[in-house]
Amino acid sequence: MTPHLLQALRDPAGVPSPPLVFLILGVATFALHIAAVQVMFGASALALRGAYSQSGHWRRLGATMLFTAKVAVSVAIVLGVAPLLFIQVIYDPFWYTSNVLSAWWVVGFIGLLIGGYIALYVFYWTAHRREAPGGRNALWMALSLGLLLAVGFIVHSLTYQMLFPERWMTWYAPGGTVQSGGHALHGWHLWRFSFFLALSIPVTGAWLHAHRRYLRASVRPDEAYLAWLAPLADRLLLAGGVVSVALGALWMGTLPPTMSGFARSPWPLAALLALAAAIALPRLLQGRLDRGYWGYAVFAAAAGALVVVAAAREALRYATLDGAHGYAALDYRVSVDWYSTILFFATFGVLGTATLGYLLTVAWQASQGEGVYTPSPAVNRLGSAAVGLLALWILAYFAVGFWVWAR
């Protein structure tokens, strides 16, 4: 595919805001999505481990992580919508071609996702039966984990195939004969996939530090359980961090020729430093982990590291497509649409912040205490503001809509 052909595949309507905005939002929302995915994988693995353990602490952690995994799947799906949206805006030639070439896998992964999600729920619903002596069957959980891993691999492959426009025709029309069935996955990189999968371990370690901090704030914290949890979180963070960095190095060392220069760029180093900082943080904080909000800082640092990793991943894509294929995502034709641009940023920045701030505050505070929860007047006011903003948004929708209709 020549740069000329790649340009031809772009949507002629252009993009409604500068492409850089979509690039940045794509990175930020991918980092959020992958954090949820990694918590989902880590929590699922811990739930599986807990199901086969006789230890009370392990079984307790397994039950909590099962609930965490269940919510994390929802969160991963909903957060995944945003990067899926933004990638289509500036990388449409690559995303659409890669998907069409493996169409059955694209359709199939939705079925696998539903299957994995339902298997998780089946395990969740039947968990109480396994509390009985001898009841340790966690096949549903293993099935769920397997299906969700398959989903992850397919999405990895679709994203990877984007980077090889020079092979698209070979995949689509091998020997000059068009094969339009979309039956094959054509490209993947096992070290790259393993790196992102392995990151689940340190991210889950960081999540356990936050979980520990959350439990500490409860009315009657279980000190023995908290003491058991701390070294486990540390081990996951450290060992998982080392494994991830090793796999990341293998990925960089096995980059195909069109990308190999990237390994010597500052991006891998930046990602390494960010991961190292997140791994080292509990050691730097030590006793402070149990004071104030420091317990949450470890997960915040891990999330920050994921943002850097996501930025590096984006830089690799940008550099490959620009350098090897002459496609600069940032030179997409801009045709500004002020109404929808302002609507999104106002909704996200004002309404979203107020409403999510209220919901998360209430959820966090209510689940820590005992008895019926009554929020403070300030939280109450935030809730009223959220309701008011939502009502105002709907009112504005109809006001603007009727005005346009009548115009």
Next chain:
Amino acid sequence: MDMIGLYPTWFEPGLGSGWIVGLMATIHVLFSHTSVGAAIFFAALAHYAHRRHRPELLDFIRRYGLFLLVFSYVLGSATGVGIWYTTTVASPRGISALIHTFVWMWATEWVFFVIEVIGVYMLVYLANRLDAQTHLKVSLIFGLASYTTMLVIVGILSFMLWPGKADWYQRGGVLDAFFGANTFAHLGMRTAFMFAMTAVVGGIVAARLEDAALKREVARALAWLGLGSTLAGAALFRWYLATLPETARLLLENRLPGWFTPSVLAVLAGILAYFALTLFRPRALVAGGAAVMTGAVLVFGLWPEEVARESIRKPWVAGGYVYSNQVLGRDVPGIGVRSEIPILEARGFLKAHPFVPERLRVVDDANRMEAGRVLALVACSNCHSLGRTGMRPLPDYIPAGSKAPEIAAYLQAALATGTTLYMPQIPLRDDEALALAGFLAALPGGREAAR
């Protein structure tokens, strides 16, 4: 530019890519509409329950919410993403047109999705922990945020049929693309039917209530909701029909199968009878019956509706400028889009398509059949199966014994000129018309041939 932006084609001979999208969309509509309707119903019911001190109604909300977690937020969210993915592979330029026009509207909807997901978990898992005022606020936020998702998506779905305002073609901009008479009629109709679905699906949960008096009360409330919203939906459907563009009305009258209207009327009558039954005999509400009714709504109500919505858009797939075969078929100066028909007329598909193998760019005796197959894939297969199975099989449209030159003459007369109402304009150069006709003539016999 001498190349046009056509992508590779995915051809699925069994069902057809369009029907795979339709299946995914139909299932998703059931889940998502039920969820939005239920969210608003929850807010109203929570308000009533707190005012009248009826904790058992709050428990019903919690149980229905738990059911929705799987029904709507597992299956619904996965199929929602599924629509995007299936549309991507079935109609990449159609989804691209929507994405590039409405990216910020979709991103706005995403903010509400996030609020919605957190809201439903809170209503299920923290309902018993929140004081009345907080519970009400969370219910209200959940209900309002859910409805905003419908407000956003309806504008985009309406645009797929036709831009809100015809001026959009000249002026561009999201406002004229999004808002118009059809948008509001569409919104009204969907809002009404989403409450009907909420009432049907809610029956599955209400039927399992142990307290007989509560079950009676909830069954009747759902029946009233269902009756009112079904009747309102039927009235709003007529308004919706009145806002359709002329071409869509013609297609509705001439191209839909004969069973369509009786099927819609039968479904409406069936739903009304079901709600009347559960209103007057709440004991008749059983989980199995409600589940069967849910299935009936899916198969006999939503599937024909989605098929009809797809059919009346023909020959377009988005905004009245992207043909179903992915070619941009008209100028849209407002967004800088130019029709690709002149390029195809000048160069032909085989030379202007980026994904045609080099050996097929010039038709000769050796490659004519293969070139014809590729042309059929590119120009026809989005809507027509190339074999005996699947969606609208092409062999059904080829009279028995037709010769390639006769078919080529038909193609160049009826399709190349764009005079067939529901078909895209398909400009074919002489060599391409003969190649495509040769391929079509060689297809296994269709209905006509079998007679």
